[in-house]
Amino acid sequence: MKIIMLGAPGAGKGTQAKRIAEKFAIPHISTGDIFRANIKNGTELGKKAKGYMDQGLLVPDELVVDLVVDRIKQDDCEKGYILDGFPRTIPQAEALDAALSAISEKVDYAVNVEVPDSDIVDRMSGRRACLNCGATYHIVNIPTKVEGICDVCGSEIVLREDDKPETVLKRLEVYHNQTQPLIDYYSKQGILKEVDGRKTMSDTFEDILKILN
Ligand SMILES: [Zn+2]
Numbered sequence: 001m002k003i004i005m006l007g008a009p010g011a012g013k014g015t016q017a018k019r020i021a022e023k024f025a026i027p028h029i030s031t032g033d034i035f036r037a038n039i040k041n042g043t044e045l046g047k048k049a050k051g052y053m054d055q056g057l058l059v060p061d062e063l064v065v066d067l068v069v070d071r072i073k074q075d076d077c078e079k080g081y082i083l084d085g086f087p088r089t090i091p092q093a094e095a096l097d098a099a100l101s102a103i104s105e106k107v108d109y110a111v112n113v114e115v116p117d118s119d120i121v122d123r124m125s126g127r128r129a130c131l132n133c134g135a136t137y138h139i140v141n142i143p144t145k146v147e148g149i150c151d152v153c154g155s156e157i158v159l160r161e162d163d164k165p166e167t168v169l170k171r172l173e174v175y176h177n178q179t180q181p182l183i184d185y186y187s188k189q190g191i192l193k194e195v196d197g198r199k200t201m202s203d204t205f206e207d208i209l210k211i212l213n
Contacts, residue, residue: 001026001080001212002072002105004087006182007113008175010120010168011197012204016113017084019205020212026080034067035059045070065095073103080108090181110186111208113197117172124168128157 001024007013014030021028035053038046045067052059068086071077087093100106115123128137130150137144137157144151161167186192193211197204 002100002108003080003082003212004107004110004186005082005084005113006110006179006186007197008115008117008120008179009171010124011113011115012201013113013197014084015201016111016197016205016208017082019201020208021082023209024080024212026082027076028082028084029068029071029077029086030084031064031068031086034071038067061089061091061095065092065099068096069099087182088178090185093182093185107186107189107191109212110182110189110192111211112183112192112194113204114194115197117169119198120172121165121168124163125159125165127159127163129160129163130155130157 003020005013005017005020007016017028017030020026035046035049039050040046045063048063049059049067052063064086068083072081087096097106123138126139126141128139128144129135130137130153132155133150133153135150135152135157136142137150144157148157149155150157183192193208195204195207195211199207
């Protein structure tokens with residue numbers, strides 16, 4: 001079971017990826033985690049990646065692919081894995097396919113968690129954060145006991161810059177420009193599965209299970 005997760009920032013892709021990984025007892029592989037692990041362990045690939053990151057540069061596609069392929073060759077990936085945050089671009093997707101076919105493997109499903117931009121903007125603009133203690137809330141889903149005041153430390157809670165509609169919309173635009181070609185790519189391969197991410201986390205998860213079973 002080799003799965004790629006696609007979905008906009010704020011669509012709940014990461015949460016679903018974790019639940020799938022738990023359910024099927026396969027590793028949840030995020031590029032951020034791989035980078036951190038390789039840098040921490042001082043591997044050759046990690047050193048190379050750190051070199052780019054220290055200069056504020058994006059880690060090049062080939063290196064990202066090397067890191068991911070190195071990870072999925074490990075023993076715990078024998079039964080499958082779920083890739084979260086990779087591939088992000090067509091060159092990355094092609095490089096992944098090439099690397100997998102070299103070891104006679106292929107991606108089984110690309111699961112796209114679909115949430116309309118307007119819903120994502122609504123979700124994010126309901127978030128509140130305490131800048132003093134770091135606690136996070138949501139005006140509908142996780143309200144504070146006293147409106148506008150952090151439960152933990154009593155400070156005022158705010159809408160972070162990152163969660164403001166204009167910031168979210170900008171991020172979504174970048175996402176769509178990058179990801180639409182990927183959606184087409186996996187659709188042509190016949191492995192794209194779309195799920196409705198507007199439902200509750202649990203209902204969306206049930207839909208994903210139906211697809212994977
Ligand atoms: Zn607080």
